[in-house]
Amino acid sequence: MAKLLKLRGGTTSQHSSFTGADREVTVDTDKETLVVHNGSQAGGYPLARADGTGVGNFTITGNLTIPDAGNIGSASDPNAIAIGADGDVTLTQDLELQHDAATLSFGADNDVTLTHVADTGLLLNSTMQLQFNDASQNINAPSATVLDINATDEIELNATLADVNANLDVSGTYTGGGLMTTGGNIVIPNAGNIGSASDTDALAISSGGVVNFTQQPTVSSAAVKVAGKETMWIPAAAMYPETTSGCAALAQVELSNGPELKCLDFDASSDENAQFSVAFPKSWNEGTITFKAYFTVSGTNTGDVSWALSGVSLSDNGDLNTAFGTAVAPAAKAHSGTSGDLDITAESGAVTIAGSPAAEDLCIFRIMRDVSADDQSGDARLLGIKLYFTTDAANDA
Secondary structure: OOOOOOOOOOOOOOEEEEEOOOEEEEEEOOOOEEEEEEOOEEEEEEOOOOOOOOOOOOOOOOOOOOOOOEEEOOOOOOOOEEEOOOOOEEEOOOOOOOOOOOEEEEOOOOOEEEEEEOOOEEEEOOOOOOOOOOOOOEOOOOOOEEEEEOOOOEEEEOOOEEEEOOEEEEOOEEEEOOOEEEOOOEOOOOOEEEOOOOOOOOEEEOOOOOEEEOOOOEEOOEEOOOOOEEEEEEEHHHOEEOOOOEOOOOEEEOOOOOOOEEEEEEOOOOOEEEEEEEOOOOOEOOOOEEEEEEEEEOOOOOOEEOEEEEEEEEOOOOOOOOOOOOOEOOOOEEOOOOOOOEEEOOOOOOEOOEOOOOOOOEEEEEEEEOHHHOOOOOOEEEEEEEEEEEEOOOOOO
16 A cells, blocks of 8 residues: 655644664754655755745755656746657757767767867867768858868868858868769868879979869860970971972972972981971970971872971070081881871970070971981972970970
8 A cells, every 4th residue: 555655844843753674764854855865865855935935955866756747947937848758858948068078979888979178169079070961051250260160071061051151171191972062162281282082292382382182173164275295387388498408499389189388308318407486475494395397298109208407595695606516317107108108206305495494495407308317219308397396394484
């Protein structure tokens, strides 16, 4: 049969008591304290007066169980802590952890922690992921740094990270599955890289801010023209025979169909030469050049033709009476055996231009048929040459 214990305080009785097998409940109305004795352990609980006030403490060394969906609170907010039948705890007021380095732990084995860093912010333990599963979620803060991540693993965002209104500082590897929109700055370390999973250094930024692309940059899928190897076409019409050991004068040859040729004929019996001049763009790196010769043969002989090029560079006030550098030739090119077929040599090796090449110099070249290196029996008709040179500036400013 259940027992009912009623405890009543009053002015005529200073205390009431109930004794069980090993427990005693005592009310001391002077001290307004409910004392629970359990063996040798004891505690105190404030016994409220009729006006709602009370003093003292309630200390319990065992478990405190309240009814399903019960509440714990203060006199002014009796529902401050609501505990549901499933054990979920709801707070109607703020939760304040009022000490430095306070930590919230998550998971059965406390594998995720959120720790207070004094005067700085909160630290999410670095082995975990910070996930945003809603593309509309934002990170906003009034201070200089919105998100400061010092992780050793990847930071993976599978949605949109939008409206970052200050700096995003990521010391690990960012793998984004969505869109990141920032109203502030994205700063990477000095000599850092930006890239894709398969090309992590596609864009390298030096400590001085110089940007280098490992691939050809494009705009609207069209390649961006950059400094590098360039070509220049020099037609035979821009050349002239040398006075001594020169080729034939420029001739115009009419064919039975199509274009007419402007060409210079070089004999098979002796070395003959022609000259031309070039003022390279200011963006030229003043280095070596290479070339290809374009020619034809009027006969049907299949012999080789060898062309060699040499040059000299002259600056303002330079001596025009300066010798050419060493002539360089590509591999001799065999004619097809059909009269009038076009022949194009392979690209030559590096041609070193004599003098001290400088920006805006005048370069004079000599093109020679070296008969000692070929066996073509007919005249070789030079149509022109293509020069290859290298630029190292974006423009000629």
